[in-house]
Amino acid sequence: MILAPMRFKGFVWPHNPRVYSITFERKLATHKIPFGLHYLQSLGQTRRVLRGEGEFVGERAYDTFKELATVFYEETPGVLVHPVWMTATAWFAGLELRQAPRRDYVAYRFEFWEVEGGAGKTKLSTRAAAFGETGEEAAAETGEAQWHTVVRGDTLWELSRRYGVALSRIVELNPSIRNPNLIYPGQKVRIT
Numbered sequence: 061m062i063l064a065p066m067r068f069k070g071f072v073w074p075h076n077p078r079v080y081s082i083t084f085e086r087k088l089a090t091h092k093i094p095f096g097l098h099y100l101q102s103l104g105q106t107r108r109v110l111r112g113e114g115e116f117v118g119e120r121a122y123d124t125f126k127e128l129a130t131v132f133y134e135e136t137p138g139v140l141v142h143p144v145w146m147t148a149t150a151w152f153a154g155l156e157l158r159q160a161p162r163r164d165y166v167a168y169r170f171e172f173w174e175v176e177g178g179a180g181k182t183k184l185s186t187r188a189a190a191f192g193e194t195g196e197e198a199a200a201e202t203g204e205a206q207w208h209t210v211v212r213g214d215t216l217w218e219l220s221r222r223y224g225v226a227l228s229r230i231v232e233l234n235p236s237i238r239n240p241n242l243i244y245p246g247q248k249v250r251i252t
Contacts, residue, residue, distance in 0.1 A: 065143070066140075066142050067139075067141040068138055068140045068150075069138035071128055073114070074116065074124060075114075076114070076143055078112075078113060078114045078115065079112055079114070080111065080112030080113075080145075082108060083109040083110075083111070084105065084108050085106045085107075086105050086106070086213075087102075087103040087104060087105075087106055088100050088103065103213065103217075103218065104213040104218045105213070107175075108148070108174040109171060109172070109173055110140070110142065110150070110171070110172045111170070111172075112169070113169040114167075114170075115166065116166045116168070117165055118164060119163070121162070121166045122161050125157075125166040125168060137149050137150055137175050140174075149174070150174045151172065152171075152172055153171045153172060153173045154170060154171035155168065155169070156168060156170075206251040207251065208223070208248070209247070209248055209249075210245050210246060210249060211245055214245075216231065216243060216249070219251065223251045225251055229252075230250070230251060233252070234249055
């Protein structure tokens with residue numbers, strides 16, 4: 061089976077990286093209860109991280125690495141298309157040379173962090189990302205209120221990060237939530 065080449069923004073790898081790994085993580089909180097027992101609460105998944113390493117070989121190896129470095133210096137996330145991993149919106153979080161580069165050989169490492177919400181972002185969140193706005197600024201521009209239906213594992217803190225809205229603002233918009241540390245699946249939370 062021949063795999064499609066890895067791509068990020070306008071850069072296409074001439075051949076796929078030799079090694080890569082994907083890290084998935086879930087934050088958990090431990091709550092102690094009487095008699096030495098405890099229970100775990102999921103605080104939700106954190107970002108997924110794709111790390112890898114590879115080589116550029118041939119006459120244009122160093123030029124190809126410089127093209128990749130130029131993409132790294134761009135201050136915006138982009139679409140990462142990986143031959144095995146799902147397509148995701150991600151930040152190019154790290155680029156490292158593994159040895160002194162030569163014109164015909166460059167060994168490198170890279171790291172991408174998936175943007176929270178990835179492809180499942182709301183229209184408002186996508187607009188905010190495109191224009192560099194927070195969720196609050198985008199909502200003010202469109203005049204729309206934005207709501208989120210709580211699913212298992214959601215926390216107000218995590219929703220604040222996901223939508224780019226200050227936690228204090230979410231608490232202010234939801235006076236019916238008496239305890240900001242306790243929200244329930246199916247509950248509607250106003251974000252903006």
